[in-house]
Amino acid sequence: MSARTTVVIATRDRARELDRTLTELSAVDPRPPVVVLDNASRDDTAAVAGKHDQVRVIRLPHNLGAAARNLGVLVAGTPYVAFSDDDSWWAPDALREAERIFDDHPRVGLLAARTLVGPECREDPVTPALAHSPLGTPEGGPGPLVLGFLACSAIVRRAAYLEAGGFSPLLHFGAEEQLLAYDLAARGWDMCYAGQLRAHHHPSRSRPPSSWRRRAERRNRLLIAVLRRPWREVVRTALGAPSAVPSALPKLARAWHGRRVLPDRVEQQARTLEGTAS
Template identity: 30%
Template sequence: MISVVIPTCDRSTNFLYKAVTSALTQTLKPIEVIVVDNGIRDADSAALPEGVKRFRLPPRIGASRARNFGAAMAQGSHVAFLDDDDWWDADFLREAWAVLQAEGTRCVYGRKDVLRHEVPQPYKCPSPQGMTIPRILRRNPGTGGQNLLIEKALFFSIGGFDEALKMSEDKALALEVLLAGERISVAPRAIVVLRHHDGERLRNTPFHKLGFLWKYRNLYGPLGGLRAIVRITHKTLRSLFLLFSIRH
């Protein structure tokens, strides 16, 4: 029924093990857990319990390509994605699947919590009202590569994750689902916990968002595109200022 795909790239053993075991110990058992390794170093075997399927890809090919490869290898009718530095609550798949079945949809996003001072705290919970094209164009309502459950046939019919995008590939996938005429469900009780740490996260380079803006320039229109560029530039300059202040 559900295959789980976890891309990993030079992640610490403890983080990866936590992610993998959270998938293996779901109250609604997945039929398989697939780890797609695209790091410079091989993932530590200690982080991969027995039964996990591991595929080795060339180093640093990117999370989107790794996710797409994992989905292509998946045997389930549905695919759930999890990042290698986050973990699911034990009922994530059960809650997400229940909403998918109750609402008759093919794609559902769960809730994001964040680990602060070793305690998970609410971070982002998508709402049905936020899952519209205009709102997703303006900001990320809570889509991600760690809180998504989607029918495999739908995933590939819209092209999977856009491998050309360096950032916002999660928003792009949600947009493509909507542009295909599908509804997106929200499962507020399907919880993923995100870590804040010193490792690399894709969302930390604001100018990479320009690729998303260019891809959907026709949806933004001239004025909307200009406003988006201004927001991105402002965030980038603010980040550079904070970085400069810390170093000096």
């Protein structure tokens, strides 16, 4: 039986971690094709990835951030695409089970998996929030509706992803999943948590400081508010994180030109998750 899911990995300067991830993915049944997007690495990432079977390496001249994944989805020849980071991989049975769920639920555009961190397999803090989503479970659905996910443990229907436009190059990295979740929901696709799907994440030691990540996420949440939320939410976001305003300023014009306010249904879901629904 041939795989119907391609694994897409965007990476930069983490050859050792990527080597382990690709080795772990070789245990997935059936073995999936993998597309590695090398975000202008300065180490031997491309050479290491190229040693593995069923891996296509695309070397990018510039670091495109999360949006590099879009190219991987475009070249994938399968109806479903699973994302991994260079320090995460899928349990051997996860992709086969995800394919079954997608086949049975044609309106599901994304499945968020259970994320297990480190060798002790502790749950990522995001996992319980997804599992206990207040948005409920659609009738006959595979799990609770969600309006967010972790990219390292998400599987998408390729057609839905392309329809939604993929990850935004405006955001680069940090909270990029939120905008894609909004855009999938705005187009009528369901996103569901499926706890039987497992992804393993062994966070790399080679990563920016957590303070850098927090700044990027605050900036991007403000940009996402400008892109998709009512103005009252833009103001609320800016007031809640005033330090994000200066770093967002250089990108605000592009965000304004890309502004498409969410449908009322999706905005209400967003406010429910934020605890501000009326």
